[in-house]
Amino acid sequence: xxxxxxxxxxxxxSVILGLIVGAIIMLISGxxxxxxxxxxxxxxxxxxxxxxxxxxxxxxxxxxxLAVAFAFRSGLFNIGVEGQLIVGWFAAAYVGVAxxxxxxxxxxxxxxxxxxxxxxxxxxxxxxxxxxxxxEVIVTIMMNYIALHTTNALIKTVSGGGxxxxxxxxxxxxxxxxxxxxxxxxxxxxxxxxxxxxxxVMWFILEKTTLGFELKAVGFNHNASQYAGMNVNxxxxxxxxxxxxxxxxxxxxxxxxxxxxxxSKAGFTGIGFDGIAVxxxxxxxxxxxxxxxxxxxxxxYGALNMPNAAGIPLEIVEIxxxxxxxxxxxxxxxxxFLLRAAKKKEAK
Amino acid sequence: MEYVIEMLNIRKEFGTFVANDNITLxxxxxxxxxxxxxxxxxxxxxxxxxxxxxxxxxxEIRVRGEKVDISDPNVANDLGIGMxxxxxxxVENFSVTENIILGSEPTKYGVTNKKDAAKKVQxxxxxxxxxxxxxxxxxxxxxxxxxxxxxLKTLYRGAEILIFDEPTAxxxxxxxxxxxxxxxxxxxxxxxxxxxxxxxxxxxDVSDRVTVIRKGQGIGTVITSETNPQELASLMVGRQVEFKxxxxxxxxxxxxxxxxxxxxxxxxxxxxxxxxxxxxRAGEIVGIAxxxxxxxxxxxxxxxxxxxxxxxxISLHGKDITGLKPRKVTEAGVGHIPQDxxxxxxxxxFPIGHNIxxxxxxxxxxxKSGIIDYNKIDEKAKAIIEAYDVRTQGPHEPARALSGGxxxxxxxxxxxxxxxxxxxxxxxxxxxxxxxxxxxxxxxIEQRDNGKAVLLISFELDEVMNVSDRIAVIHDGEIVDTVLxxxxxxxxxxxxxxxxxxxxxxxxxxxxxx
Ligand SMILES: Nc1ncnc2c1ncn2[C@@H]1O[C@H](COP(=O)(O)OP(=O)(O)OP(=O)(O)O)[C@@H](O)[C@H]1O
Ligand SMILES: [Mg+2]
Numbered sequence: 001x002x003x004x005x006x007x008x009x010x011x012x013x014s015v016i017l018g019l020i021v022g023a024i025i026m027l028i029s030g031x032x033x034x035x036x037x038x039x040x041x042x043x044x045x046x047x048x049x050x051x052x053x054x055x056x057x058x059x060x061x062x063x064x065x066l067a068v069a070f071a072f073r074s075g076l077f078n079i080g081v082e083g084q085l086i087v088g089w090f091a092a093a094y095v096g097v098a099x100x101x102x103x104x105x106x107x108x109x110x111x112x113x114x115x116x117x118x119x120x121x122x123x124x125x126x127x128x129x130x131x132x133x134x135x136e137v138i139v140t141i142m143m144n145y146i147a148l149h150t151t152n153a154l155i156k157t158v159s160g161g162g163x164x165x166x167x168x169x170x171x172x173x174x175x176x177x178x179x180x181x182x183x184x185x186x187x188x189x190x191x192x193x194x195x196x197x198x199x200x201v202m203w204f205i206l207e208k209t210t211l212g213f214e215l216k217a218v219g220f221n222h223n224a225s226q227y228a229g230m231n232v233n234x235x236x237x238x239x240x241x242x243x244x245x246x247x248x249x250x251x252x253x254x255x256x257x258x259x260x261x262x263x264s265k266a267g268f269t270g271i272g273f274d275g276i277a278v279x280x281x282x283x284x285x286x287x288x289x290x291x292x293x294x295x296x297x298x299x300x301y302g303a304l305n306m307p308n309a310a311g312i313p314l315e316i317v318e319i320x321x322x323x324x325x326x327x328x329x330x331x332x333x334x335x336x337f338l339l340r341a342a343k344k345k346e347a348k
Numbered sequence: 349m350e351y352v353i354e355m356l357n358i359r360k361e362f363g364t365f366v367a368n369d370n371i372t373l374x375x376x377x378x379x380x381x382x383x384x385x386x387x388x389x390x391x392x393x394x395x396x397x398x399x400x401x402x403x404x405x406x407x408e409i410r411v412r413g414e415k416v417d418i419s420d421p422n423v424a425n426d427l428g429i430g431m432x433x434x435x436x437x438x439v440e441n442f443s444v445t446e447n448i449i450l451g452s453e454p455t456k457y458g459v460t461n462k463k464d465a466a467k468k469v470q471x472x473x474x475x476x477x478x479x480x481x482x483x484x485x486x487x488x489x490x491x492x493x494x495x496x497x498x499x500l501k502t503l504y505r506g507a508e509i510l511i512f513d514e515p516t517a518x519x520x521x522x523x524x525x526x527x528x529x530x531x532x533x534x535x536x537x538x539x540x541x542x543x544x545x546x547x548x549x550x551x552x553d554v555s556d557r558v559t560v561i562r563k564g565q566g567i568g569t570v571i572t573s574e575t576n577p578q579e580l581a582s583l584m585v586g587r588q589v590e591f592k593x594x595x596x597x598x599x600x601x602x603x604x605x606x607x608x609x610x611x612x613x614x615x616x617x618x619x620x621x622x623x624x625x626x627x628x629r630a631g632e633i634v635g636i637a638x639x640x641x642x643x644x645x646x647x648x649x650x651x652x653x654x655x656x657x658x659x660x661x662i663s664l665h666g667k668d669i670t671g672l673k674p675r676k677v678t679e680a681g682v683g684h685i686p687q688d689x690x691x692x693x694x695x696x697x698f699p700i701g702h703n704i705x706x707x708x709x710x711x712x713x714x715x716k717s718g719i720i721d722y723n724k725i726d727e728k729a730k731a732i733i734e735a736y737d738v739r740t741q742g743p744h745e746p747a748r749a750l751s752g753g754x755x756x757x758x759x760x761x762x763x764x765x766x767x768x769x770x771x772x773x774x775x776x777x778x779x780x781x782x783x784x785x786x787x788x789x790x791x792x793i794e795q796r797d798n799g800k801a802v803l804l805i806s807f808e809l810d811e812v813m814n815v816s817d818r819i820a821v822i823h824d825g826e827i828v829d830t831v832l833x834x835x836x837x838x839x840x841x842x843x844x845x846x847x848x849x850x851x852x853x854x855x856x857x858x859x860x861x862x
Contacts, residue, residue, distance in 0.1 A: 210710040210718050213702070220697045227654060227684070227692040228706040229675030 009338065010331045011291075017334075018327030022320035026312065035310040036320070043305025044298045050305075052183025055192055056258060058297030060085070062195040063250030064275025065282060065289040065296075066202050067118075067243045072284045073206060074239030075219030080125060080140025081247040082272025083147030084118035086265070088251025090151040091117035093262035094158065096168025096255065106171040111194070111252050118248020119241045121147060126240030130233035136240070144268065152264040164263035174257040189257035196290075198246060203286040205242070215239050247272060274300075281329055299324060352377045352412055352509055352540050353398070353429075359406030360393055362749075365741055367393040368404070371566035373542075373559045375509065380531060380541045382555035382572070384548075384584050386781040387753025388739035390564045391544045392434055395511050398542075399431045400424040430502025434513040434544075434752055434779075435690065436494055440487040444480055445469050448501045472503050476533050490641075492523035499530065510534065511542045514752065516550060517779040520640045520807050528554055546753075546781045548577035560584050585783045593789045596797075598817035600629035602665075604801035605651070605770050610660035612646045619658070620646040622825035628770065633792060633802040635816030635833075637809065639845050643825035644805050645687060648774055652684050653677040654692075664770060678707050683768030685760055685776045687805070693759045694747045700755075701729035701743025704762045736761035737787070752779045757788075764791055771795055774805040789815050809838045823847045 023033035044054050064081050071078035078084075092114035101109065125139035159165050174189040182188075206212040217225045218235040226232050250271065255262055278296050282288025299321045306317045353375040360368035367390045375381050385391050396402045398409065400418040409416055411427045418424050424431075438447050445466040466482040473480045478496045486494060495515060502510055512531075516524045531541055531554060545551060551558055552572060560567040560583045567583055581589040605628040612621035621643040628634045638644055649655035651662055653674040662670045664680050672680070686692035694703050705714055705725045714724045729743035738757045740750050747755060756779055763771060773792060777785040792815060796802050806812050812819055813833045820827045821844040829844050 208719055210715050210720055213709050213720055217695050217698065217702075217706070221691075221695045223691045224693065224695045224706070226674060227652075227686060229673070229678050231673075231675075 010335050011328065013334050014327045014331045015324065018324035021327065022323045025320055025323065026316065029312075029316050031310065031312045031316065036306055036312050036317075039306045039309035039312075040299075040302045042309060043302035046305070047184065048182070049184040049186045050301075052179065052186025052188035054298050054301045056186065056188045057301040058293050059189075059191045059195045059257070060250040060253045060271050061274060061278050061293035061297045062192075062289060063198060063246050063253065064271050065278030065293050066198055066286070067246035067250065067272075068275045068279035069282060069284040069286070069289050070202055070206075070246060071239055071243040072279060073219055074215040074235065074243075075222075076126075076129070076236065076239055076243070077137050078122065078125075078140055078240065078243050078247075079137055079276070080121060080143045080272075081243070081250075081275045082268050082270075083140070083144035084121040084244040084247035085251040085269065085272045086144075086147040086151055087121050088114035088118040088248025089255045090154060090251070090262050091248070092172075092252040092255035093165050093168060093260075094154075096172035096260070097158070097166050100169045101171060103171040106169065107174070107256070110168070110172040110256055111249065114248040114252035114255065115245040116248065118251065119245040122240040122242075122244020122247070123237065126237035129240070130236040144272070148265060148268065151262070155262060155264045165261050167260045168256065172256055173260055174253070175260070187258055189253075191253040191257040194249065195253065198249060199286045199290060202246070202289075206286070211238070247275070250275075277325065277329065281325075295328065296325070350377055350413070351375060351410070353542075354410040354413075355394070355398060355407065356410070357407040358394060358397060358404050358409075360390070360397055360402055361405050366564055368397065368561075369564045369566075370407075371561055371564075372569075373566075374569070375540055375542060376556070377540050378535055378538065379556040380535060380543055380554050382551040382558040383542055383544045383561070384546075384551065384558055384580060385561040386563070386584055387757070387779075387784055388563075388751040389561045389584070389781075391561065392513055392751065394561070395431065395513055395542065395544065398424070399429060399511060425505050425507075428506060428508035429511070430505060430507025430509070431511040432495065432498040432502065432513065432515055434517070436498055438486045438494060438497060442486060443482070444484050444486065444489075444497050444500075445482045447486060447497060448482075448504050452505065469500060469504065472500055476503065476530060476537070478530065490523075491518050492520070492526070495519070495523075495527070496530070507539070509540050509542070511544075513544045514546070514779055515543070516545055516547060517752075521809070522639070524550070546779065546785075548580055548782065551580065552577060562586055581782050584781070589782055590786055593786065593793065593814045595793045595815075598632045598796060600632040600817070601799065602630050603627050604630050604665055605803065606661075606663045606666075607647075607651070608661045608663075610647070610650060610662065611658040612643070612650045612655060613658055614646060620825050621650065623660070624822075624826055626820060626827055628801040628803050630769075630801050631796055631799050632817040633796050633804055633815055635804045635806065635812040635819045636822050637806070637812045637819050637841050637845055638822035640807055642822050642845075644774070644822060646825075647822075648684070648687070648772055648805065651677070651772065652682060675707075678768075681769035683763040683766055683771040685763050685771070685773045687774040689755055689759055694755060696746070696748040698747055699744045700733075700738070700740055700747045700750060700758055701725050703747050704729045704732050704743075704758060706762065708766070732758065732761040732765055735765075737784075753781060753784055756780055757784060760788055760791065764795060767795075767798075768800065770801045770803065772803045772805070775807065776804070777806075777811060785811075809841055812841070813838065821845055 026033040026036050043050060045051055064085060067081045068078055092110045095110040095113040121143055125136045125143060128134040128139050129136045155165060174191050176190045179188045214230045214235050217230060218232050222232050274296055278289060278292035281292035281295065303317045303321050306312045307314050351374045355373045358368050358371045371394055383391050397404050400421045400423050409418060416427060445462055448469055449465045469482040478500060480493060480496050480500060515527060519527060534541060543555060555572045557569055557571050558580060559569045562584055607624060607626040610621050610624045611619055614620045624647065636644060646655060650657050653672050657670050661668060669677055669680050690696060702725065705728055708714060709720060714721060726743045733740060736757045739754045760776060777788050780788060792802050804816055816833055818830060819833055820830045821841065823845060824847060
């Protein structure tokens with residue numbers, strides 16, 4: 001079988017298998033899977049409004065996925081995307097609220113603030129890894145908690161004791177009347193364009209620049225990179241900074257697009273953690289991240305419709321979604337089966 | 349006499365590439381059967397087929413006369429086939445016993461029973477005279493010992509047939525002698541051995557028969573006692589091969605490398621290079637002879653900026669390069685063929701083309717303002733692949749997929765091509781076939797004749813004697829003597845390397861080095 005055929009067949013088969021097992025779970029729990037999937041479908045593609053909302057949901061997943069994938073390609077496991085996204089969210093909202101400037105300055109400034117905050121949050125674990133060999137997984141997990149509680153405290157201060165900031169000035173907003181009109185007044189905003197540009201940026205860095213060459217080399221083999229004259233420590237820090245910046249931008253999408261404010265959080269948003277799955281589904285390539293984020297964003301958003309439209313409790317819905325994602329993620333098992341089958345055929 | 353293994357008309361393809369084409373190998377019980385062929389001829393591939401790592405596209409395998417389907421290494425294990433790989437497969441921070449039982453851990457009430465395992469390992473080690481400590485941690489023991497652990501691993505699993513893939517490539521001469529003893533002991537205990545090696549002398553010494561393959565094709569099997577190295581070499585290469593490197597006398601000029609009172613510590617803080625002095629002039633090859641572990645690695649790493657210098661100076665062309673970063677050292681004109689090609693020499697998961705530009709990717713003409721022109725990387729790779737006869741399917745093939753010898757040729761091509769003022773070659777011909785060795789040696793000599801300085805580090809006295817213009821003997825972190833190859837003997841070098849100052853100063857070279 002040609003590799004192209006398997007490349008297309010594998011995701012298709014995995015999704016179908018996932019849907020079948022999901023259906024079985026719904027059946028066993030006493031719900032009608034056809035109703036359930038119809039609700040899921042309508043929740044994703046039902047009308048222009050839901051399509052707009054689905055795309056909006058995909059946007060932060062794209063950036064979170066890029067952040068994880070970028071670090072992965074440099075040999076680092078950035079579990080701190082969640083925290084980097086939270087500080088990015090806060091930084092963008094703060095800049096959006098604190099000053100009023102012409103849009104051409106204000107919006108870029110707010111976006112940059114988010115990227116810088118995420119970058120800073122990535123810099124710390126990068127530095128600790130490079131200089132003191134502290135494992136980035138431990139530090140990034142801790143940085144997530146620091147981000148959560150620090151931003152909560154800051155929100156309190158900024159809002160004078162409240163639990164959310166004012167809404168940002170229109171000059172810092174990513175809202176798009178054009179996209180809203182197109183999608184029956186969904187909250188779809190210009191952020192999706194930024195996210196897609198960033199996919200291109202990641203591809204460009206990795207595939208075209210000397211920096212990307214070094215980051216990948218360091219990711220594969222520290223010793224050989226050092227032998228070749230690359231600065232391993234610098235590259236580790238840089239990888240974390242860039243990864244953090246992507247994550248921070250993910251926060252900006254929420255701050256300047258979807259919500260236009262930041263409120264204190266009882267727990268994590270989950271977007272950063274889902275970014276790990278998005279990256280892995282996409283095999284850590286920029287194009288793959290688009291695929292992973294689309295799958296994740298659609299299922300997550302579409303699932304919201306299942307309790308309402310099909311009366312399936314949220315818990316079951318989450319299990320079904322998780323099962324589908326699980327099957328897609330284990331696509332390589334299916335690939336293995338296909339290869340075996342092909343070989344058997346050849347042998348005969 | 350019966351055959352324990354018969355591999356008949358084996359064919360193995362990788363995509364469109366045929367790595368094994370109609371190869372037959374028959375192993376008799378109790379013999380040492382050598383497998384000979386150029387780099388990339390398909391020896392490791394054939395053995396991986398026998399060990400169940402690859403499935404053949406054609407041919408059949410018989411074990412003790414019975415046709416078998418070796419679908420994975422577990423099946424091979426059950427059939428009593430064990431393999432000691434070209435590159436070891438050990439977990440560095442596990443103990444010897446843990447590595448040996450890995451994958452088939454003995455359990456008592458569901459708990460791994462390491463004590464019994466260690467006892468069994470100890471017993472096996474004594475039976476075959478291996479002298480391995482079951483509790484030692486892998487990263488603390490020498491390469492030779494690690495190899496014995498690999499041997500133990502196969503014996504522990506009840507192997508009757510042992511495959512050795514280039515076991516001597518990374519060993520010191522002393523360790524090689526010991527390994528040969530071990531192999532003879534194994535045969536005496538009723539085992540059968542397939543041995544891959546590029547060293548014809550070893551084949552002549554230990555093997556009973558030799559099977560030769562050339563570019564993936566089976567050439568045939570000969571009886572060792574009825575052949576000679578010259579014939580073997582031409583069988584395998586397909587033409588006459590020169591053994592002795594021909595070279596004209598050196599005409600050294602200015603000092604290029606000058607090392608003064610150098611002290612370097614290893615990672616534990618123990619001095620490995622102690623007050624070392626060394627000069628290498630333009631237009632000469634200086635060979636460093638010494639037993640592994642006498643400070644060679646630390647010396648090279650200090651020169652190339654990979655390791656901190658504690659005291660002393662290193663200068664290149666009169667310019668102080670002590671303590672410079674590796675990139676600055678490279679840019680100052682130092683080329684380095686590293687001792688460990690997998691650790692330092694290559695990014696195995698990168699395409700071979702990327703690896704060939706590993707030190708030049710950021711410079712013109714490959715890069716402009718931080719943007720890489722990958723077409724240029726491919727062009728460069730193709731040129732080197734062509735010039736150095738690197739057998740690969742092209743610049744995009746992952747370095748990992750190249751045979752060991754071809755990986756080495758790619759590294760050598762990369763380093764020599766940059767035309768450095770000083771070329772440091774550490775074990776440059778490790779794992780290369782005789783034809784390739786001849787080729788590499790003449791490249792080193794060519795560099796010398798072009799007025800470059802060459803520093804050669806080798807554990808093989810043959811190589812040091814053949815290629816060097818001057819030999820500096822290193823012992824315990826110091827250059828203990830400098831001799832001329834035409835005025836010394838292997839015996840004398842051996843004594844010097846062991847730390848015996850045996851000679852009067854009558855034919856000592858002018859005090860140039862010390
Ligand atoms: N997994 C693989 N995928 C593609 N090509 C491969 C793979 N493994 C080996 N090859 C190719 O098959 C050929 C034979 O390789 P092999 O490793 O068997 O050579 P060898 O005889 O052991 O050489 P050496 O003496 O250098 O170790 C080489 O050209 C190599 O590039
Ligand atoms: Mg090999």
